[in-house]
Amino acid sequence: MSKLAFIGGTGVYDPGILTDLHSEIIDTPYGKASYESGRFGDKEIIFLARHGVHHTIPPHKINYRANIYALKMLDVKAVVSTTAVGSLNPDYKAGELVLVDQFIDMTKSREGTFYDGEHYGVAHLDMTHPYCETLRQAIIRAAEEEHITLHPHGTYICTEGPRFETPAEIKAYRQWGADVVGMTNLPECVLAREAEICYSTISMVTNFAAGISDTPLSHREVVDCMNHNLESFKKIITILSRT
Numbered sequence: 001m002s003k004l005a006f007i008g009g010t011g012v013y014d015p016g017i018l019t020d021l022h023s024e025i026i027d028t029p030y031g032k033a034s035y036e037s038g039r040f041g042d043k044e045i046i047f048l049a050r051h052g053v054h055h056t057i058p059p060h061k062i063n064y065r066a067n068i069y070a071l072k073m074l075d076v077k078a079v080v081s082t083t084a085v086g087s088l089n090p091d092y093k094a095g096e097l098v099l100v101d102q103f104i105d106m107t108k109s110r111e112g113t114f115y116d117g118e119h120y121g122v123a124h125l126d127m128t129h130p131y132c133e134t135l136r137q138a139i140i141r142a143a144e145e146e147h148i149t150l151h152p153h154g155t156y157i158c159t160e161g162p163r164f165e166t167p168a169e170i171k172a173y174r175q176w177g178a179d180v181v182g183m184t185n186l187p188e189c190v191l192a193r194e195a196e197i198c199y200s201t202i203s204m205v206t207n208f209a210a211g212i213s214d215t216p217l218s219h220r221e222v223v224d225c226m227n228h229n230l231e232s233f234k235k236i237i238t239i240l241s242r243t
């Protein structure tokens with residue numbers, strides 16, 4: 001596989017499979033981006049912790065443009081990202097993975113495009129297939145090989161956060177066809193498409209969304225469940241890194 005990067009979301013701050021890891025900061029026209037560069041065998045792989053290594057950057061303050069621009073500068077051709085999500089679909093349970101293939105964007109305040117009429121002018125990209133199908137198929141094969149429960153389809157609805165949703169919002173989103181809800185997949189997915197990087201997202205279910213679960217949500221619940229999901233993620237990326 002051509003040069004690969006992993007973007008780790010909540011609970012994924014260390015890819016765990018790379019050697020010779022060193023931290024780097026790169027200047028982009030959109031600001032600085034921090035990442036780690038490491039090796040898997042003879043390949044260089046990039047790892048970027050979306051919220052920072054100590055989870056200090058909230059979803060609406062992530063500099064998505066700097067992050068994706070940095071990956072482009074580093075000649076990354078393919079990105080596997082992770083997102084912690086709540087589930088709206090009774091069949092998608094905590095501890096399971098969903099390889100999302102559609103999104104609904106409910107974000108409000110984010111710089112969401114390189115085509116803002118300035119340096120790159122104006123363009124309107126097709127979003128019929130928002131995620132890279134080649135990478136999706138490779139992930140599906142890797143999960144099968146490792147006997148990991150991975151749902152191959154799902155619609156991700158991205159909220160602005162950082163608060164969790166109300167039960168009324170979740171009820172409406174379910175009627176729209178959303179399967180999982182998170183706060184970070186947009187505009188990352190769109191920017192990667194604009195940068196012509198093959199991009200995929202493994203959503204890790206940590207809880208049933210508000211109103212579906214009868215207990216209030218806590219960040220602790222999300223983080224605890226991510227530790228289990230992390231093991232599955234590591235197995236999948238080990239196989240992807242080998243190819």
Ligand code: HPA
Nearest residue numbers: 084085086181182183209
């Ligand atoms: N809502 C939004 N983001 C999330 C959730 C949720 O229920 N769980 C993990 N990230």
